[in-house]
Amino acid sequence: MASSASAKPQMRGLLARCLRIHIVGAFVVSLGVAVFYKFAVAEPRKKAYADFYRNYDSMKDLEEMRKSGVFQSVK
Secondary structure (H helix, E strand, O other): OHHHHOOOOOOOOHHHHHHHHHHHHHHHHHHHHHHHHHHHHHHHHHHHHHHHHHOOOHHHHHHHHHHHOOOOOOO
């Protein structure tokens, strides 16, 4: 009597249902990681580069490197 009261396992369509759930989950996780990377890594990096190059003088930096002897082949 106990065996007739238990439900049968679902076999038909089990793979399709599991794949659908996992594909949706993978899509949501990948979208979340992409948004996190954009706002936690890419935007601060872009701002740091913009701040650095706003007042950067490459000729002044080159002259300082020449004076300190970094370039051996440049007079």
